[in-house]
Amino acid sequence: MATSVVLFTRDLRLHDHPPLRAALDRSDAVVPLFVRDRAVGAAGFAAPNRLALLADCLRDLDSGLRDRGGRLVVRSGDLVEEVCAVAGEAEADEVHLAADVSAHAHRREELLRSALSARGCRLHVHDAVTTVLAPGSVTPASSDHFAVFTPYFRRWSERAVREPLAAPRRVRVPDGVGSEPLPARGDLTGLSPGLPTGGERDARKRLTAWLRGGIAGYADHHDDLAGDATSRLSPDLHLGALSPVELVHRARRAGGPGAEAFVRQLAWRDFHHQVLAARPHASAADYRTRHDRWRTGAAAEADAAAWRDGRTGYPVVDAAMRQLRHEGWMHNRGRLLVASFLTKTLYVDWRVGARHFLELLVDGDVANNQLNWQWVAGTGTDTRPHRVLNPTTQARRFDPGGAYVRRWVPELAGLAGRSVHEPWRLARAARAAYDAYPDPIVDLSEGLDRFRRARGRD
Known part of the structure; x- marks a missing residue:
């Protein structure tokens, strides 16, 4: 047999x-x-x-x-x-x-x-x-991988995607092969309290709900921090409870701008995998060095600790970091903001942030985590490596009413509207009512000047 x-x-x-x-x-x-x-x-x-x-x-x-x-x-x-x-x-x-x-x-x-x-x-x-297309199956004429997403996506979109396979009806397992007991969530300690459940059954329910009620508005609302209009399927993709091939087919059948934007994000996932397949060292070393001399020492570690704890004094940054600690997940726009703040405003090594993310993220895998961090830090594939995201400007744009901040930074819940994004601007008496929340650990203009000098762009 x-x-x-x-x-x-x-x-x-x-x-x-x-x-x-x-x-x-x-x-x-x-x-x-x-x-x-x-x-x-x-x-x-x-x-x-x-x-x-x-x-x-x-x-x-x-x-x-x-x-x-x-x-x-x-x-x-x-x-x-x-x-x-x-x-x-x-x-x-x-x-x-x-x-x-x-x-x-x-x-x-x-x-x-x-x-x-x-x-x-x-x-x-x-x-x-684990990917839609095999890494290395889409390459430019002059290299073993694409280093820029847009031309990769153009070629990726032209390729046929294999048809998904049905689940088997019958699986025969031979006798005599022993197994250990299955691990259980209850055996673990140190978990984030708001973790989702895992497994294919729940993942497929989430996918069905997303296709019916969320994907249509994805293009317009995926950056809305308070609206939480992303699919939240990344943990299911990370552990393979869902097939990225099936997701592409089902999204394309749904059609529309939302589905197109969602498929583009699946292509970004494939893009990072093909970069790491070609350059495995990028999991720990700069893909493109900028010769950074990242801050070290007590002051840098204190800043990194405040960032990890959600105590930077910038509410949108702190809200995202607290969401990560509570849920083991963070909104994608929040990931961009906190990564830019750590690497460019605080000028702390991207590996410090990537390591913290991998300690908490339920969707944390090497390809997406490390290469997204490098993209934001400017040492990866970003074609604008020196861009700096201003957290206050970003908060006004992507959390205009302040609901996301108030959800995760309850010390500021009493502040109405956009004032929640800049509590340090309150009059002295009003600020005293919110003194449980810290002042900013760095002035944004000072952080920007430091970064520009470090990159030789002053």
Whole structure:
């Protein structure tokens, strides 16, 4: 009896799963396997918030497999050793895996291929599982990847997207392959109190609701901080509870400017993945160096601590940072604002911010997080690397009534209208009523002058 192993990583779903479909087509039985890779924890990427959603996803995946006659096998330890052990126990001759782009994923694939080959077992790596198009499938004539989004998006939009695959009706798992107990969210501590639930079932409900009631207005309202008019599907995409391929097809069927704008954001996700696939060092080093001499020392650390705690004295920045701590998620416009404030107004290394985001974000993956941070810091692919976002101007534009700030900065809830964005401008007696909220830690003009001098643009 032919048996295959399907190694799940960041593709925790049954709908539109090419590795699972290929294994079922080629084998009589399949072992769905997830390995809790100790290398992920050793590298510092096992953040509690993401582990909580991971636990939800694994339980939901196991439930879906059991509905189809199967089950999920979970192991912990060295990924290569555990996959080889399971392949041996199942007498499998193939292992199927979704392609990924990080340096860790590349090393994992190389080691796994070598170890399986020594046992007479083949590794099949499937593209366009965690991305819409495979990284490297869309390239300019003169390079191995696009370094600017607009020409990439033009070419990306011209490419055909494969059709989504239906979830399997039946999954047969061989006897005799043991599994550890499934992890549970309740086993974890240090979680953000407002975390969403994870898993394919809930993700598909969110997707259906978004297509019915949110996507039509996305182009006009996605930057509205208080309106919260984004899809909030990024955590589901990060862990693969939803297929980006399916999202593109369903959005295009919905049609309209909102759907077009949403598909563009999925293309941005693919863009970052193809950059990281071509330049793995960009996860930790500048993609394009500006020869920054980032601030260090006690004063810089105090500023970074105030930024992390949502105590900078700039309400829109603090509101976004508090949303991150409470929900493990932040509005995209807020991400741009807080990243610009840290790297350009405070002139603190983008890696400080990227690390904090990865400690809390439920959608925090290396490609999107690191390269978005570099885009804002001006060390990445932004064609205007020295732009600085003024938090007050941005607040007036994207939170004109101040509702977002009042939601997350309750110390200022009594301030009406736009005055909530500049409490330091209140008359002395009025300001005293809100003294629980700090004054700005830096004057914006001073921060701008410092940044311009550092970049040699004064």
